[in-house]
Amino acid sequence: MKRFLLAAAFFAVLVLLWEAAYRAKIWSPVLLPSPSQVVTYLEGAAADGTLARATVITMRRLLIGYFIGLVVGLPLGLLTARWKLFGDTIGTLALGLQTLPSVCWVPLALLWFGQTEAAMLFVVVMGTLWSVIIATETGVRNVPPIYRRAALTMGSKRLHMWFKVILPAALPFIVSGMKQGWAFAWRSLMAAEIFVTILTGFGLGQLLHYGRELSAMEQVIGIMIVIVVIGLLADKIFFSPIERFLHRRWGTSQA
């Protein structure tokens, strides 16, 4: 409770400083709107449904793309760890492509898929996939051989070995890879939405883009806040509990 109050106080001070900067008219009000103007914009956008619609569209792209990235990436990661042939080919490819900022996929996606949902999905998948492959591969390679041997003596083989020993043993790596994949996917999707107008739906990135076109700073800042909040929520709701569980089980947490 005390931690919560302190955090709340911190954000209150932040907003107050913002308000003070606005009142002091250091920057033109066109460039720096007041907190209340931003709130008014957000209220309006929430009331007429723009915000909800854009959020749903963005999240749908993100979740579907991310899911595809996971479903394809996990098995590929296992294969690259298991067979040299896959390691030399897909493993190397993943290592190379992971260093490519995923925004770089946007022009290619546009040429291949045009201004469609498929282009958006493609960018998200590319953001997720390589991190997941690499994390899974690293995780599997780092499983201490003693776990396999112990399981072997108890009669574990093939699929049982993969699902009950190797995957769980690699879980800490896999989860951190999933988290990184999520961050990359989220960033690349925002970049893509700002960069490209997709005729089939207006995402948060597009709202941001049009805020700039209309010089509506309160819209730009409002949407930025929404994007930050979504990122935070994903972390708090999805990744934090998993990580806390892993820390508790493995005893790796300091806090």
Next chain:
Amino acid sequence: MLRAGRHHSSATEELQIIPPSKLSVEGVSKSFRSASGNVLALDRVSLKVAEGEFVCLVGTSGCGKTTLLNIIAGLEKADSGAVLADGKPVTGPGRERLVMFQEPALFPWLDVFGNVLFGLKLKPNLTNEDRREVAKYYLELVGLSRFEHANIHELSGGMKQRVSLARALAPNPRVLLMDEPFAALDALTREQLYGDIQEIWKARRKTIVFVTHNVREAACLGDRVLLFSPHPGRIQEEFTVNLPRPRDINSVDLAAHATQITKALKSAGKAEAIAPK
């Protein structure tokens, strides 16, 4: 029992004492290729272990004890020679012969109960209730019922070894292969475990091959103590320990045996690392 295809066994049946195996290692050799050339880890090692016998292997570090245990377990293949369990050649790992490894091998992603249950889940013809009951029985046997839902990292070293023991015992193997299970523990905890392991061995009737550096420990636990000599690994000498059980590690008779074994080692000029503690 008639030849009933899939016969369903209950927890009580699962907990029944099954006859231990007899082991026979026949001329097993094993060499490893390493950066510094070939290392002959085992050179034509032969030994026999009777049903229900407790045999200790003593030897300096690097003389091939773990290698031999791995070969008996079926985790590694011998270059030549064979291991027979009840007359049948060992071709791979199997739950008839379970291992307590030298390194920590408990699964950190499972809690204590999950670890003990792991091998049981791989045994067919048991219901889940049976498995839970059996796992509870062994946790009780090693005195850790209270910790069934603890995470592995929350246990002390001695408790971890107890869980390893329970996990190895739970699938009711005929042979237990123990590789320096108590090396990392303090003397008091070890003494307690010597008592426990003797009691469990008596209660569950297992053939046990137990590897150690500690001569006194070997004399305390073994019916027989085999001395290994290094480079290449061979069985150098064999001692029979005819003391009544349960044995106390601090008893005078036992000390006499230990001294005798140590002396044998020293006279062979290979006692570097084997001085009793």
